[in-house]
Amino acid sequence: MKRDRKRIVIALGGNAIKLPRQKGTYEEQRTSIQAASLHILEFIKRGFEVVITHGNGPQVGNLLVQQEAAASQLPPQPMDICNAMTQGQLGYVLQQALMNELKSLNLNFNVVTMITQVLVDRKDPAFAHPGKPVGPFYDRRTKEKLESERGYKIKQVLPGGETPFRRVVPSPDPIRILEVSALKKVVDAGMIAIAAGGGGVPVVLNERGEFEGIEGVIDKDLAGEKLAEAVAADFFVILTDVPRVKLGFGTPEEREVERLDIRQAKKYLQEGQFLAGSMAPKVLACIRFIEYGGEEAIITSLDRAWLALQNQEGTHIVP
Amino acid sequence: MKRDRKRIVIALGGNAIKLPRQKGTYEEQRTSIQAASLHILEFIKRGFEVVITHGNGPQVGNLLVQQEAAASQLPPQPMDICNAMTQGQLGYVLQQALMNELKSLNLNFNVVTMITQVLVDRKDPAFAHPGKPVGPFYDRRTKEKLESERGYKIKQVLPGGETPFRRVVPSPDPIRILEVSALKKVVDAGMIAIAAGGGGVPVVLNERGEFEGIEGVIDKDLAGEKLAEAVAADFFVILTDVPRVKLGFGTPEEREVERLDIRQAKKYLQEGQFLAGSMAPKVLACIRFIEYGGEEAIITSLDRAWLALQNQEGTHIVP
Numbered sequence: 001m002k003r004d005r006k007r008i009v010i011a012l013g014g015n016a017i018k019l020p021r022q023k024g025t026y027e028e029q030r031t032s033i034q035a036a037s038l039h040i041l042e043f044i045k046r047g048f049e050v051v052i053t054h055g056n057g058p059q060v061g062n063l064l065v066q067q068e069a070a071a072s073q074l075p076p077q078p079m080d081i082c083n084a085m086t087q088g089q090l091g092y093v094l095q096q097a098l099m100n101e102l103k104s105l106n107l108n109f110n111v112v113t114m115i116t117q118v119l120v121d122r123k124d125p126a127f128a129h130p131g132k133p134v135g136p137f138y139d140r141r142t143k144e145k146l147e148s149e150r151g152y153k154i155k156q157v158l159p160g161g162e163t164p165f166r167r168v169v170p171s172p173d174p175i176r177i178l179e180v181s182a183l184k185k186v187v188d189a190g191m192i193a194i195a196a197g198g199g200g201v202p203v204v205l206n207e208r209g210e211f212e213g214i215e216g217v218i219d220k221d222l223a224g225e226k227l228a229e230a231v232a233a234d235f236f237v238i239l240t241d242v243p244r245v246k247l248g249f250g251t252p253e254e255r256e257v258e259r260l261d262i263r264q265a266k267k268y269l270q271e272g273q274f275l276a277g278s279m280a281p282k283v284l285a286c287i288r289f290i291e292y293g294g295e296e297a298i299i300t301s302l303d304r305a306w307l308a309l310q311n312q313e314g315t316h317i318v319p
Numbered sequence: 320m321k322r323d324r325k326r327i328v329i330a331l332g333g334n335a336i337k338l339p340r341q342k343g344t345y346e347e348q349r350t351s352i353q354a355a356s357l358h359i360l361e362f363i364k365r366g367f368e369v370v371i372t373h374g375n376g377p378q379v380g381n382l383l384v385q386q387e388a389a390a391s392q393l394p395p396q397p398m399d400i401c402n403a404m405t406q407g408q409l410g411y412v413l414q415q416a417l418m419n420e421l422k423s424l425n426l427n428f429n430v431v432t433m434i435t436q437v438l439v440d441r442k443d444p445a446f447a448h449p450g451k452p453v454g455p456f457y458d459r460r461t462k463e464k465l466e467s468e469r470g471y472k473i474k475q476v477l478p479g480g481e482t483p484f485r486r487v488v489p490s491p492d493p494i495r496i497l498e499v500s501a502l503k504k505v506v507d508a509g510m511i512a513i514a515a516g517g518g519g520v521p522v523v524l525n526e527r528g529e530f531e532g533i534e535g536v537i538d539k540d541l542a543g544e545k546l547a548e549a550v551a552a553d554f555f556v557i558l559t560d561v562p563r564v565k566l567g568f569g570t571p572e573e574r575e576v577e578r579l580d581i582r583q584a585k586k587y588l589q590e591g592q593f594l595a596g597s598m599a600p601k602v603l604a605c606i607r608f609i610e611y612g613g614e615e616a617i618i619t620s621l622d623r624a625w626l627a628l629q630n631q632e633g634t635h636i637v638p
Contacts, residue, residue, distance in 0.1 A: 027395045062393050069389035074381050089400055091434045092520055098495070100529040110501035115410045117430035140402075152338075178418070181512055182429035189504050191628040201411055210419040237366055266386020 007049040008235040008309075009226035012036055013284075014055035030093055034137025035302075037097035039239075042306040044102070044109065044192065046251070051187055051231050054094065056086035056198030060217075062119045064135030064167075065215045066237045070175040076150075079134070079169055087115050094194055110191040111262040116179050117211065118200035118223050120172035132171040137163040155284070167270075170216040172202060178211065180230040187231045199223040225285040229292050235309070236289040236297045238282050243301045243308075245283065245315035247273050259316045262290045286317040326506070329357055329602075330543035331621070335375035348378075349412055354621075356416035358558075363421070365430065370506055370550050372543040373413065375405035375517030376530045380534075383486075384456030396490055398453070399532025400522045404599040406562040407514040413513055422534040429510040435498050437529065437542050440492035451490040451536045456482035467584035489535040491521060493542045497530065500547040511545050518542040544604040548611050554628070555600050555608040555616045562623045564602065564634035566592050570576075578635045581609045583611065605636040 043050050060082050067076035077085075091113030098111045121177060130153050138146065138154065143165040144151045148224040155319035177183065180220060186193050199218030206212045219240050226237040244256040260268070265287050279299075286297030300307075300314030308314030321366050327413050362369050387555040388393035396404075410432030417430045449472050457465065457473065465471045475579035496502065496515060505512050518537030525531045547555040563575040566587060579587070593599040599616075605616030617631050619626075619633030627633030 026397050026400060066385040066389040068513040069392070070385040072388075073388070074384060076406070081411070084407040086407070088405070088410070089396075089404040089435055091407070092436070094435060096436065096530055096532070098470060103528070103530075107514070110498070110504070112498065112501045112505075113415060113434035114472075115407055115434075117411070118416065140474075178472035179429070179431065182431045182505075183430070185508050185510070186431075186505065189508070190506070190521035191501055196567070209422070211415055215417070252499070265473060276519050 003049070006234045007048050007051070007231060008043055008237060009051045009053065009224060009228040009231065009233045010040060010043070010305070011221050011236070011238045012052065013083065013238070013240040014057040016294060021182065029098070030096070032197045033090070034097045034100075034258040035142060037094060039302050040098065041101045041105075041306050043309070044107065045105070046128045048235075049232065050192050051183075051189060051227060052094065052192070052194045053196045053227050054090055054194070054198070055220045055221060056083065056090060060198060061135060068136055071116060073083070074182050078213065079215045079217065083198050083201045083217070083264040084115055084282050087201075090197055090203045091194045095287065098192065099237075111194070112186055112191050113197075114179060114186065116177055116183075116196040116200040116227075117203045117213075118196060118218050119175045119178055119211075120202045120214065120218065121175060121202060122204040122214070124170070124172035126170040126172040126216070127214075130168045130170040130216075132169050133166040134169050134217060136158075138165040138167075141161050158227075171219060172214075172216050174200070174218050174226045177223075177226050178203065183227070183230050184232070184299050193231075196223045196227045219285075221279045221282045221285040222288075224289050225292075228289050228294060234295045236286065236294055237305060237308070238285065238297070238299045239300060239302045239305055243258070243304045243313055245274070245279055245299050249275060250275070257315050259299065259318065261318055262287055263319050265290075267316050283317070289295070290317055290319050320428045322368070324366050324368050326370070326550060327362055327556060327635075328370045328372065328543060328547040328550065328552045329359060329362070329372065329624070330540050330555070330557045331373040332557070332559040332626045333376040338351055348399060348608060349416070351497060352409070352412045353416045356413060356420050356622050358624050359417065360420050360424075362628070363426065364424070365625075367512050367554075369508070370502075370552065371413065371511070371513045372515045372539060372545060372546055373409055373513070373517070374539045375402065375409060378405045378408060379517060380454060384509065387455055388601060394487045397532065398534045398536065399522070400453065402432055402517050402520045402536070406432070406520070409516055410513045417511065430513070431501060431505055431510050432516075433498060435496060435502075435515040435519040435546075436498055436522045436532075437515060437537050438494045438530075439521045439523055439533065439535065440494060441452050441461050441533070443489070444537070445489040445491040446533075449487045449489040449535075452485040453487050453488050453536060454486050457471040457483065457484040472636065488539060491533075491535050491546045492536050493519070495543050496542075497522065501555040502546070503551070504547050512550075514540075515542045516545045537603075538600045540601045540604040541572035541607075544607050544611075547608055552608075553614045555605065555613055556624060556627070557604065557616070557618045558624055559601065559619045562620045562627075562632055564593070564598055564618050568594060568598070569594070578637065581606055584609075584636050600637070608634055609638050
């Protein structure tokens with residue numbers, strides 16, 4: 001489809017929502033999200049069609065701690081529910097911040113937060129090897145109690161200390177966004193959509209052919225890429241805490257990279273130049289977006305986002 | 320606007336989502352919501368355009384207990400955030416249940432959960448007289464601690480016992496749904512929308528002319544009525560735990576009522592024939608819908624919903 005306006009999917013990192021050393025109070029969260037929305041506004045003001053996704057790490061972490069603390073009174077909710085809760089939570093704050101910014105500029109756009117489910121494969125190897133740490137840290141006694149009572153998989157994630165254990169959950173690869181058709185209609189109608197927050201709710205097709213939530217956390221950049229496919233975006237921008245991707249990270253040859261074609265990006269990814277669980281999934285998401293047919297994928301920091309789109313900042317991944 | 324298909328807003332009571340004596344586990348919640356979605360499906364199958372809202376009492380109550388239990392580690396989130404979280408939580412489960420039912424019948428409809436804000440007036444008398452009990456029950460010591468540390472308003476809600484105290488929050492009257500334009504577009508495009516769950520997030524316009532969340536809980540039937548106005552519904556159906564409204568409730572003259580015109584409904588409401596905080600706001604919501612220009616408002620139970628629309632059950636409030 002030919003469109004007058006370019007369409008962009010922006011993936012906001014957790015750091016855009018909760019600054020380091022914050023405790024996660026409402027006021028802190030609101031202030032960080034208001035700051036983020038100002039950067040997003042740059043794209044809207046310049047005529048881009050904007051779709052937003054975001055991380056939820058700190059928020060879902062807090063929710064798991066709170067559920068654990070009350071576990072003797074109330075059954076904790078599974079991870080799919082926790083994800084949906086944070087989609088509501090952060091979507092609301094972001095939606096309100098954007099609505100206020102748009103209102104102050106007399107820009108008349110609808111902002112919509114849509115609860116999003118993401119299909120994953122029950123046979124994804126991630127389910128046999130859960131590796132994503134979530135929730136509070138435990139001592140050995142609690143670890144053993146939770147393993148036997150709730151069937152949690154708990155691993156040692158710190159070398160020592162009193163509470164070196166933490167629950168790990170699967171991080172399956174996203175296949176597709178279930179709400180693809182609705183999302184497309186909403187974005188085609190000119191609305192600004194917030195979707196697939198925290199990677200979206202992971203769901204599988206069960207034996208009865210029904211969609212069903214499953215324990216796990218989908219990487220928010222890989223889910224964001226599926227979102228970019230769902231709305232047929234031209235650009236996919238991942239906002240993280242560094243202005244550019246580095247090659248040879250942590251070695252004497254460390255250097256920032258401005259531009260990678262898809263062949264180079266795949267080669268460096270395969271060589272292990274990017275940190276697993278950090279820059280590697282971001283680069284992988286960009287590669288997938290270009291392979292899907294996207295025009296350009298960009299990794300940069302929140303405050304450089306607009307400069308990056310003008311090719312003055314960021315790491316650009318291109319066909 | 321003339322439409323081929325009739326449009327209906329269905330307000331699901333808390334009892335449709337959590338049955339009495341359930342503990343609120345995920346499985347219980349999922350089963351109840353699946354049962355509710357089968358009743359909603361009747362309307363979709365028959366060609367109605369359906370918009371759904373729902374209560375969140377048990378869910379937000381649990382969330383408040385969980386946040387309280389971890390308060391020494393993490394700051395509890397305010398009520399506007401808690402509402403948004405339950406909109407995500409219940410919207411997800413309901414959306415998934417409906418998608419599965421539609422899929423099994425080869426019906427091709429989009430189901431969308433939209434996080435909804437509802438404007439209230441900062442000068443609403445409810446803010447001076449918070450009266451809606453929420454969250455856990457407290458003993459006197461905890462009551463005094465929370466009043467001084469957090470500024471909660473806490474009242475005695477039980478005649479005796481060790482924990483007769485409970486936090487009360489304002490229940491302001493809804494003015495309008497902020498996302499009215501987006502919602503209208505989504506419903507006009509043929510999508511099934513889930514919105515304004517738990518009465519929606521209460522927001523006010525602050526001194527800077529910005530929307531801002533405020534501590535409170537909006538009655539879900541009164542918010543549902545604003546939703547019905549927002550989408551220009553023909554019918555507004557409130558599903559609760561009784562098949563019909565009763566006049567003279569609890570008196571020897573108690574009797575079920577099948578049909579009230581708006582004049583009768585207003586008279587009985589004014590006479591105090593309906594229980595405050597229970598049937599009274601439901602009748603008020605129906606009166607408002609008819610005054611707005613709606614064709615018919617119905618109060619009935621979940622399992623009688625379809626019969627009620629055919630005039631074989633329920634209490635009908637008409638012009």
